[in-house]
Amino acid sequence: MRVKPMSKSEPASATHYPAAKSVERVEHRTLSILVDNEPGVLARVIGLFSGRGYNIDSLTVSETEHEKHLSRITIATQGTPMVIEQIKNQLERLVPVHRVVDLTAGQTAIERELALVKVRGKDNNRVEALRLADAFRARVIDATTLSFVFELTGKPEKIDQFVVLMQPLGLVEVSRTGVCAIARGPEGM
Amino acid sequence: MQHEMTGAEMVIQALVDQGVEHLFGYPGGAVLPIYDELFKQEKLRHILVRHEQGAVHAAEGYARSSGKVGAVLVTSGPGATNAVTGLTDALMDSIPIVVLTGQVPTHLIGNDAFQECDTVGITRPCTKHNYLVKNVNDLSRVIHEAFYVAANGRPGPVVVDIPKDIQFAKGTYVGPRNIQHKTYRPRLKGDIEKIKQAIELMRHAKRPLFYTGGGVINSGNEASVLLRELVKLTGFPITSTLMGLGAYAAHDPQWIGMLGMHGTYEANLSMHGCDLMICIGARFDDRITGKLDAFSPGSKKIHVDIDPSSINKNVKVDVPIIGDCAHVLEDMIRIWRSISAQPDKKALSQWWKQIDQWRARKSLAYKNSDKIIKPQYAIQRLYELTKDKDTYITTEVGQHQMWAAQFYQFQEPRRWMTSGGLGTMGYGLPAAVGVQMAHPNSLVIDIAGEASVLMTMQEMSTAAQYELPIKIFIINNQYMGMVRQWQELLHGGRYSHSYTEALPDFVKLAEAYHAVGIRCSKPADLDGAIEEMIKVKKPVLFDCVVDPNENCFPMIPSGRPHNEMILGDAGVDPESAITEEGKVMV
């Protein structure tokens, strides 16, 4: 049968799918997710992010209310406003999820991260590392004649900054927990 | 009710207590204790399929045609992996089913034991929810919960994975009463303020349109009744997705046909040109929207859906209403009536005039022949000869599916079973088995493609065993027609591997399956052959030999907006059908 296109703009794209939508501004968000602490719940949450192509910048999880079997997952993510709304709705659709709160919406949430930072060095570098650690209120939790391990908590940016400063002084390795967060004020989630 | 029993006994008891009458399944080592219990009882009827994918599709057909939850039982490992296609299909089309899978004993999990697979891991992304039961005392509660989750909110498939030692272990059975899920409580009533806002928009709309989907069917027959009432009250035109066919009667003048990639000209141009879109239980799928940036640019959009994640997923809407279709429709009608609302009649009659002009293009027209059967003609005749009977239609996937949607006129909900979201070739035959089980005295027809139907052909053996008189009406164009069509339109006519050589002789194949084979290749013989098919009280393979080169139109090439539709050359010329006013809109 002969084919008669209605208009002659661009040639029909040789694909099964519509083109991507025009780009929107990307926002960073921190979500707090209250879930039943049951096997596989973290896999469901992570699988949702990977399966639907969402980003995870950071993730922390631990049981928070033992008697009620509740865990709290904190996820730092990014996306366009429509994607962020989707992420929240998709999370809420998971059967073991109780609540999802966008801590970044409206106000700034309190965000903290813990880092363990190992530095190896001698002489002046060693002194300088200690001096900077003091300025950042990092504690020494392990020391040898060659090295220190510092423990540091704070906003992720503060930790980033500390790590950058340690680099020339003999940074060996860093272990970070990822962001955990909570809303300001008297109300709970 | 509480008493001691084995896990296997609990499975049977829980299914019976959930009102399950038919269980589609296939045995294996990891479910033998349950099969042993099945052997000892008579309340549950087990239907032995020939492949686990068939069991799941049969349960889907059963569920969709009856409104009940479909139930499946398969073994571990390959039994579970064979069920994955059906699970994904049910997830995409929101079909409530519960699939029980056997698992290796708990102490062997993670050991690469014989016929072990990570069933909950594999099925996590293709189920609404799934469970691995590690304690026999959780088993009955989990099964009841599974039925609750499958059926409530947006329906979907749920898997319960049951290790073999749990099936042998003794524990306490709890009945289905008082099982309410801790967290999962979907919202049924829509926000009244939002509904009032919607009514305001509807009263003042100049070019309104109802766009409905499978959600209306899932919401129950009451939703279709209410939808019809609201459409009549307002006088607005109505279109629907593939999944929503039958919610509104196709013979009604306000029905403007299916929309989307192979929808009618009038439905798609109405979507493009409307100023108010009232979307009820549909999800703005990419087969519907086409190019998103150009999708219905001038309209305000109301969206009713029970699943909040469907809202603002692809298309930003103005009035989102989260709730069950029937509940929201009921409130809409009540409010419309209570304020004695009237549509903008003058604008509406202009709008109808416009739609009628689009209709006059006759976008589904095709050139018939008296030498060769045109596939569209075959389905038209099938419709004419079965419309006064109690008929259920299933389909496979491809051109024949789209022609069935275009030419078979559905007047009632739950009469149309097709794989929409996943587009699973091989769905229709086992689905017909399930539909026939649920409606033993009805006429159940699978409108099939010769390529698709071979994917699950072995279920003819199931149909024979249970004396299910399903009719497999094969639109045999010798091609994977839909693939061939895309290759013709988009890949320079290079028909790479879309022609099936050495097709079986379907008449002989039918005989091999203890069924009846009928072949028809002349238009003049078609009616007689269809009558014969209907008369036979056995399963039938009907080989309807059709024009191999026919294409399915209209068609919106992917990535194009609605108003750049390709029409076949049999319709009415645009110049004579479209007014100046219409041209501006197109």
Ligand SMILES: Cc1ncc(C[n+]2csc(CCOP(=O)(O)OP(=O)(O)O)c2C)c(N)n1
């Ligand atoms: C399981 C599966 N594999 C592949 C496809 C891709 N596909 C879509 S339609 C089609 C051709 C179907 O041919 P047939 O059943 O003869 O139907 P027709 O289009 O000829 O009516 C194919 C291969 C699919 N939808 N499902």
Ligand SMILES: [Mg+2]
């Ligand atoms: Mg074919």
